[in-house]
């Protein structure tokens with residue numbers, strides 16, 4: 001008889017499958033009629049990955065000019081690109097206006113700049129404002145967008161409307177990342193909802209979409225002793241229920257319900273990514289504890305600063321486990337992937353798999369000491385496709401220039 005696979009225990013909310021207040025079982029019905037995803041480019045902007053999301057119907061959500069160009073290159077038309085972030089240059093704003101993108105204004109300086117650009121171009125750009133607010137989770141992310149509580153968000157809307165040069169069509173927020181509270185999303189919807197109701201009642205403007213951003217947690221365990229185990233996190237259904245329930249309560253007429261926009265990043269891609277590595281060496285530390293040195297470190301696994309990434313051996317292993325520290329290959333003390341991992345004894349050359357590395361690693365990785373490895377995509381038929389070449393010396397040197405007085409080495 002083959003060995004049974006170990007599956008970690010999980011706690012799930014029991015769903016009795018009864019009727020909810022819309023008269024149907026939410027589990028099998030869309031809970032809100034108008035939903036649109038926009039792929040968060042910075043979470044993973046390998047073109048092959050982005051194209052999968054676009055193929056599934058996602059628009060693009062970008063936070064820089066270069067991400068904007070990548071989205072266009074992936075075939076996303078300008079009018080399906082949401083342009084977020086605190087830095088949008090004059091040229092990038094002009095291009096976004098030209099191509100009719102949805103510009104999410106981050107601060108007053110941008111609002112004035114965009115108003116001037118619009119006047120100069122004789123166009124009326126479609127805009128939203130990013131709103132930050134107290135949702136009961138701290139620290140507050142109040143550095144992006146206009147604050148709700150101090151009235152800046154309302155002031156920004158008033159200026160947009162009174163300028164007559166921008167077409168206000170949306171409201172945006174992104175309240176944090178790895179948000180463990182469903183309640184926070186309810187509060188965010190309430191506050192954006194009240195701005196939308198005000199826009200309708202005071203100016204006769206129907207807000208066409210409410211963009212709740214991203215922030216849903218992935219299946220990774222946060223670092224630190226008191227981190228919540230992933231099994232205790234709310235399910236995606238619970239977030240969906242809270243967001244859509246709150247939207248339905250906001251007081252929109254049934255035929256004027258705004259589109260719900262989502263910019264989900266990590267929750268959609270983290271679990272699709274694996275890192276394959278091997279053991280370079282094993283050693284005993286001064287206190288007798290065991291350490292494994294791997295051929296991957298924080299240079300390509302940036303998220304190990306936040307997560308206890310699960311690591312599993314990729315060959316038969318003994319049942320004896322030991323508490324080990326996992327180091328990367330860099331000649332730098334910061335290069336530690338796991339301080340405490342309970343792993344079977346590994347030897348030089350053994351292979352391991354690191355789980356849940358799909359979000360933020362292939363964008364935040366750094367070319368430091370070592371070069372970055374190749375990335376492959378495994379398709380639904382199991383075929384393997386190379387989607388990013390391993391780096392080489394020529395790649396590293398591509399952008400370097402030697403001044404004439406240093407030409408003769």
Ligand SMILES: *Cc1c(COP(=O)(O)O)cnc(C)c1O
Nearest residue numbers: 040174177214215263264265266
């Ligand atoms: C990073 C980011 C996202 C994606 O966030 P996740 O936490 O990965 O879901 C969405 N919207 C904006 C504006 C972002 O900056």
